Amino acid sequence: MTTPPDDVTPAAHDPEASPAARPRPAAPSTLAELERRAASRHGRPAYGHDALIACDRLVRVFTTDGVEVQALQGLDLLVAEGELMALVGASGSGKSTLMNILAGLDVPTAGAATVAGRDLLTMDARARLGYRRDVVGFVWQQTARNLLPYLTAQQNVMLPMQLHGGRRRAARTKAAGELLSMLALDHCRDRRPHQLSGGEQQRTAIAVALANTPSVLLADEPTGELDSHTAEQVFTAFRTANEELGTTIVIVTHDQAVAGEVRRTVAIRDGRTSSEVLRRTERDAATGRESLVAREYAMLDRAGRLQLPAEYTHSLGMAHRVLLELESDHIGVWPDRTADGAARGRETGGEGGRESESRDGDEVTEGDS
Ligand SMILES: Nc1ncnc2c1ncn2[C@@H]1O[C@H](COP(=O)(O)OP(=O)(O)O)[C@@H](O)[C@H]1O
Ligand SMILES: [Mg+2]
Numbered sequence: 001m002t003t004p005p006d007d008v009t010p011a012a013h014d015p016e017a018s019p020a021a022r023p024r025p026a027a028p029s030t031l032a033e034l035e036r037r038a039a040s041r042h043g044r045p046a047y048g049h050d051a052l053i054a055c056d057r058l059v060r061v062f063t064t065d066g067v068e069v070q071a072l073q074g075l076d077l078l079v080a081e082g083e084l085m086a087l088v089g090a091s092g093s094g095k096s097t098l099m100n101i102l103a104g105l106d107v108p109t110a111g112a113a114t115v116a117g118r119d120l121l122t123m124d125a126r127a128r129l130g131y132r133r134d135v136v137g138f139v140w141q142q143t144a145r146n147l148l149p150y151l152t153a154q155q156n157v158m159l160p161m162q163l164h165g166g167r168r169r170a171a172r173t174k175a176a177g178e179l180l181s182m183l184a185l186d187h188c189r190d191r192r193p194h195q196l197s198g199g200e201q202q203r204t205a206i207a208v209a210l211a212n213t214p215s216v217l218l219a220d221e222p223t224g225e226l227d228s229h230t231a232e233q234v235f236t237a238f239r240t241a242n243e244e245l246g247t248t249i250v251i252v253t254h255d256q257a258v259a260g261e262v263r264r265t266v267a268i269r270d271g272r273t274s275s276e277v278l279r280r281t282e283r284d285a286a287t288g289r290e291s292l293v294a295r296e297y298a299m300l301d302r303a304g305r306l307q308l309p310a311e312y313t314h315s316l317g318m319a320h321r322v323l324l325e326l327e328s329d330h331i332g333v334w335p336d337r338t339a340d341g342a343a344r345g346r347e348t349g350g351e352g353g354r355e356s357e358s359r360d361g362d363e364v365t366e367g368d369s
Contacts, residue, residue, distance in 0.1 A: 032056065032112035032119060047302065048114070052215060052248050053079035053102065057302075058111035060097050060271075071097040073271035074111065076301055081215075084242040084249045086259045089268035095252045098268070099220045102250070103138050104131045116215040133164055137209030137247075139202065141221040146205030147193045153180060153204045154189045160211040179207040182244055183237045199230035203237045210241055217241060219251045223258060231255055260294075273299050274307050308333070 035056075036046040048054030060072040071094045079085060089095050100106040101113060101120060113120040116135050123131060140146055147156050157176035161167060167175070180189055183203045193201055202222055209217055219238065223231035235258050241247050251258065259265045265277040279294045300306050313319065316335050323334040 032114065032121075035112070048078045050080070051078040052081040052083075052116055053077065053250070054112070054114050055098070055102075056112040058098070058101070058113055059109045060094070060101065060106070061109045071271055072101075072108065072111075074301075075268070075272050076299070077266065077273055079248060079250060081248055082242070082246050083264065084239065084262050085251070085264040085266065086262045087250060087252045087266050087268060088254070088259050093268045094271040095268055096220055097271075099138070099218050099250075099252055102216070103136055103218055104128050133160065134212050135215055137212070137214040137217045139205045139209050139217070139219040139222045141224040143198055143201040143205070143225060144193075146208065147201060149193050152190050152192055153185060153196065153200075153207070156193075156204060157207045157211050160208060164212045176207070176211070179210055180204070182240060183207055197230070198226050199233050202226065202234045206234075206237050206241060210245065210247065213245065213247075215248060217247050217249045219249070221252050221254065223253065223255050228255075228257060231258065235261060269307075272307075275299060275309070 032046075036049075047056055055075055055077040058072050058075040058077075059070070062069045062071055073094075075094065075098065077098075087095055087098070097106070101108050102115060104120065104123070108121060115131075118127070118131055118135060120131075147153075148159065151159065154173070154176050157179055158172045161172045161175065177189065180186060183206060185200065185203055185207065188196055188200050188204060193204070196204060205222075206217070206219075209219075217238070222238075223234050226234060235251075235255075238249055238251060239261075242249050251262075253259055259277075260279075263279050265279075266273050267275045267277075269275075276297045276299065277294050278297060279292055281290050282293045283290050298306055298308070308318070318333075318335045321336040323336060325332040325334070
């Protein structure tokens with residue numbers, strides 16, 4: 001890491017510049033803080049200033065037996081308060097790594113991450129504990145990991161409230177009952193997990209996660225072990241929590257049905273966010289009929305880098321180099337028609353389909369600054 005300029009103390013070398021004579025700004029604690037200052041000096045808001053979850057060039061490297069795995073490779077993600085969104089991506093793309101970081105269970109190697117104003121890189125152990133208890137709730141895929149087997153559904157929901165403290169037993173009982181009712185689990189109140197179906201267990205887990213009214217609810221493949229009908233009921237519970245309590249919800253899922261029901265689905269590829277699908281209701285002007293329209297967007301990072309879909313680059317034989325042209329309302333991207341560029345395009349492009357060659361080549365950089 002480079003030394004932040006604000007941290008340089010000339011006083012030691014320069015007798016004129018005593019600390020008293022030259023007021024020194026408080027040392028910035030993190031890179032994020034430095035960036036916020038830089039941004040405020042330029043009069044524009046910092047990246048993600050109005051987002052509830054802001055991940056900025058997040059990196060997580062795991063080292064096992066001397067072998068490095070870059071699970072997150074500069075991931076950017078903003079989630080607005082009150083959003084219900086899905087994260088999708090191939091196995092091994094870094095989804096769980098991201099969720100563990102957001103849950104406060106793991107610490108990123110580099111980059112910045114804030115959730116509800118908490119800096120996930122600089123929290124000490126005590127702050128981390130409070131964060132996990134009060135700011136985030138989580139639901140895991142393994143139903144058994146979410147609930148204590150010897151407690152009833154109601155007692156499971158009351159446990160985090162008890163750990164939080166503050167409320168009397170009667171108030172906790174009432175609040176837990178209301179949460180279970182909201183998720184249509186009245187009949188499960190006095191049952192233990194083994195007396196509940198898989199779907200009921202996951203819905204109870206959602207109630208447990210909501211016990212201390214967290215700002216954010218995280219769920220890592222919560223319907224992965226369920227059939228599609230049951231998965232639908234669990235998803236309805238998430239939607240209810242989002243609508244009734246305003247909880248911001250991020251769900252990692254493989255389930256197309258779930259991904260298709262949220263307004264925003266973000267795809268992660270190789271440890272980075274690669275594309276987003278936004279869905280909105282549109283009314284046909286002629287018939288007045290409403291329909292759900294989905295559009296896929298590519299992510300443009302702050303350096304201006306853009307990942308082009310492999311199907312597009314392959315079909316036009318694009319590799320290594322492309323030609324850009326600025327038009328009044330769009331940017332044109334053309335294959336490289338120079339002699340060597342065209343030859344490379346043939347090598348790696350549509351006809352041959354040598355995918356590995358163009359994997360790293362399908363990025364466009366627009367003036368790295
Ligand atoms: N604790 C760990 N130690 C070493 N490698 C890990 C660890 N956790 C995850 N990885 C690696 O990081 C990559 C991303 O994993 P993960 O976040 O679990 O992906 P996903 O949830 O999208 O399937 C994988 O290559 C995985 O093997
Ligand atoms: Mg995973």
